[in-house]
Amino acid sequence: MADDYLKPSKKALSGGVRMLVLGIVIAAVVGAVYLKHRQQDAAPVSTTPSAVSVDTSKTQIPAPVLPSPPELVSSRPKLLDLGSVTCIPCKLMAPILKNLQDKYGGRLAVEFIDVQVKPEAAQTYGISLIPTQIFFDSSGKELFRHEGFFSEEDILKKWKELGVDFASSAEPIAQPAR
DSSP states (O other), rough: GGGGHHHHHHHHHHHHHHHHHHHHHHHHHHEEEEEEHHHHHSSOOOGGGOOOOOOTTSSSSSOOOOOOOOOOOSSSEEEEEEEEETTTHHHHHHHHHHHHHHHHHTTTTTEEEEEEHHHHHHTTTTTSSEEEEEEEEETTTTTEEEEOOOOHHHHHHHHTTOOOOSSSSOOOOSSSSO
């Protein structure tokens, strides 16, 4: 009987149950009022078959919008690198891009765009990760896209796969063979 003081009295227990039930009822009323208010704000929806339509525009992934052809058309293929001067892989790409420009500048256009300075470029080219390298033929058509660090050796190997061989002494093919 010494532990009787630890047991709640029946009166206290029934009072606690009443408070719990009252709290549930209040929560239900508030929830119902909220839902009714939210439904009034929504536009009315017709359920007739002729009025039902499915909006598929949000389920499709939009293709990147490329800049106008004058920006990409040149007499030579183009390597476009989109990155930032603050990201580590982008910093590692900088000397590679410079070396490509120095070695093949007359046969290859090399361009870097800092997407922190020009954030619209990331949207224009559909960039989700930096650095991203985009390979274009001389007509401005995208041939290949790579995300992340890309070594000079791998870049030259990819150009060769695309039909442009910078290792040969001859001028590269203006539009790579398909």
